[in-house]
Amino acid sequence: MACKAGRSLLCISLVAVLLLVETATPHGQAYAIDCSARCGYRCSKSGRAKMCLRACGTCCQRCGCVPPGTSGNENVCPCYANMTTHNGRHKCP
Template sequence: MKLIVIQFFIISLLLTSSFFEISSADSSACGGKCTVRCSKNDRQHEECIKDCNICCQKCNNCVPSGTYGNRDECPCYRDMKNSKGGSKCP
């Protein structure tokens, strides 16, 4: 009986921690900043959000203000390159 209770507790703990990880990712500081940054990007909006979030997380939640330009506000964001040598961050 004790073994069943312990197994139930461990499974519950694992499920709870994975749910917390998923829900906290959506409410990160980057999400709102990237939504603003990509708001005028109609053709590739989802890709813009994805790339912006990657850059934001790697640059300690720094995303330039506005929808375009202002890259000097976040040198890490500005200097990140994709595999082709172009700018990784929107």
């Protein structure tokens, strides 16, 4: 009886640890980036800075990355490059 209880406790503990790891890191990345700083630079030349920062921040949190530079370079972060709006338009600046 003690073995079964020990195994179930081990299983529950393992599931709890895996859930914590998965929810603590975006898409399995082992580190967090400073989205506000990266998006601030990414949107620095935008004509609509507030809208750019809002979209970039959402994309950064979901993907865990922001392409370098103020535009382009999206091949560095495929998740960021492929995210679209409900209307099918490119979401991330």
